[in-house]
Amino acid sequence: MENEMPRLQRLGEVMTQHGTEMALALAILIIGLLAAKWIDKGLRKGLNKLMPNASFVSVFCNTVYILLVAIVITAAAVEFGAKPINMLRLLTIAALAAVGLVIFFRPFFPSLPFKVGNTVKAGNLLGKVEAITFLNTRLRTFDGKTFFVPNRQILDDIVINYHFTQTRRVKIDVSIRYDQDLLKAKRTLEAVMTGDARVKTKPGPMVYVLDLASNCVKLGGRCWVDNKNYWVARCDLLEKTKLRFDSEGIQFAFPQLDLHPGDEENI
Amino acid sequence: MKIADGLKIIENGWIRKPKGFRVKFQKQVETGIEDGYSPPAEVAPLNSDVTAWRYAWKLWQATRTAAENGAPGALYNITVVDDESHPFRFYGTGEFETYNPKRISGDEVPAMEADDEK
Numbered sequence: 001m002e003n004e005m006p007r008l009q010r011l012g013e014v015m016t017q018h019g020t021e022m023a024l025a026l027a028i029l030i031i032g033l034l035a036a037k038w039i040d041k042g043l044r045k046g047l048n049k050l051m052p053n054a055s056f057v058s059v060f061c062n063t064v065y066i067l068l069v070a071i072v073i074t075a076a077a078v079e080f081g082a083k084p085i086n087m088l089r090l091l092t093i094a095a096l097a098a099v100g101l102v103i104f105f106r107p108f109f110p111s112l113p114f115k116v117g118n119t120v121k122a123g124n125l126l127g128k129v130e131a132i133t134f135l136n137t138r139l140r141t142f143d144g145k146t147f148f149v150p151n152r153q154i155l156d157d158i159v160i161n162y163h164f165t166q167t168r169r170v171k172i173d174v175s176i177r178y179d180q181d182l183l184k185a186k187r188t189l190e191a192v193m194t195g196d197a198r199v200k201t202k203p204g205p206m207v208y209v210l211d212l213a214s215n216c217v218k219l220g221g222r223c224w225v226d227n228k229n230y231w232v233a234r235c236d237l238l239e240k241t242k243l244r245f246d247s248e249g250i251q252f253a254f255p256q257l258d259l260h261p262g263d264e265e266n267i
Numbered sequence: 268m269k270i271a272d273g274l275k276i277i278e279n280g281w282i283r284k285p286k287g288f289r290v291k292f293q294k295q296v297e298t299g300i301e302d303g304y305s306p307p308a309e310v311a312p313l314n315s316d317v318t319a320w321r322y323a324w325k326l327w328q329a330t331r332t333a334a335e336n337g338a339p340g341a342l343y344n345i346t347v348v349d350d351e352s353h354p355f356r357f358y359g360t361g362e363f364e365t366y367n368p369k370r371i372s373g374d375e376v377p378a379m380e381a382d383d384e385k
Contacts, residue, residue: 191282194281194282194284195282195284196284196315196316197284197285197286197287197288197314197315197316198314198315199284201278201284204274204278229314232315232318233315236315236316236317236318239317239358240317240358243358243359243360244358244361247359247360247361
């Protein structure tokens with residue numbers, strides 16, 4: 001305890017001499033960091049409304065936030081007694097070192113196969129990527145849930161990114177009864193797809209006889225639509241197919257079993 | 268004739284693919300009846316006839332009473348048209364349909380029926 005006394009005395013002297021500067025520097029640091037966080041939040045909110053490119057907004061806001069934090073740290077250090085020119089040099093060296101390290105090591109970092117704003121399927125989750133951090137990815141599913149998926153798990157799993165291609169194929173599979181007019185059904189299904197404004201002409205819609213199953217003839221309609229229209233176009237085409245088949249008098253098949261009672265005389 | 272040429276003929280002549288859809292209606296105003304489109308002509312049309320018909324049906328439900336009573340602001344002859352303003356058949360029945368049908372004074376027949384006769 002006696003050995004500690006000189007130390008405490010020295011600390012007391014330091015606090016007496018530099019206590020005000022320390023308190024001020026600490027206050028600048030805390031208030032500055034809170035203000036930087038607040039500005040970052042407001043900027044993100046504002047830019048997200050104005051700009052559709054979520055990726056650009058994220059990069060821009062991160063850069064502004066890093067600059068604000070650097071300014072706050074510099075101001076606190078200067079208040080504490082550091083020379084501004086030394087702080088400037090230190091920050092320049094730190095920035096150059098960080099940029100150099102990122103450029104050098106970037107090829108060795110495993111990169112995620114999507115960007116913010118993409119619609120992806122990772123594992124069993126289908127949703128829109130809202131944010132990517134160093135550790136996890138924030139994914140919002142279409143039923144409104146937000147998932148924080150570890151990046152390691154995503155890298156180990158199969159990922160479908162629906163933004164890599166502009167178009168997507170729609171499958172309209174229907175089954176008709178054996179006693180129905182097969183050619184009429186094929187033509188009707190093709191006409192439904194061809195007449196839709198969203199269906200691409202190249203490649204054009206096609207209808208195939210997929211199977212002669214035990215109780216039905218299976219038809220497969222295939223057409224291409226823009227990725228962004230996929231879901232609604234598919235639902236609309238299914239609805240139109242059902243109604244057009246009904247109005248054309250083409251009957252769909254349903255699971256059934258025909259029983260033919262044997263001739264009693266032969267039993 | 269090359270296959271590509273044949274496909275072009277089919278594309279142009281078999282089933283016309285509309286570029287979009289609008290709901291066309293006629294509105295009772297103080298000065299008379301005026302034609303209207305939703306979305307308006309200067310805005311991009313709807314890309315789905317299913318959506319357009321559902322929209323037309325909802326407009327009909329919302330203005331049905333007003334149209335029956337002849338109230339100002341009522342919408343008449345609500346139907347779906349394509350990008351060239353031609354009436355578009357309702358996908359459910361394959362027929363041209365018009366909601367809140369009304370013969371407009373001065374016309375022989377309602378606008379939609381006239382289009383049908385062409």
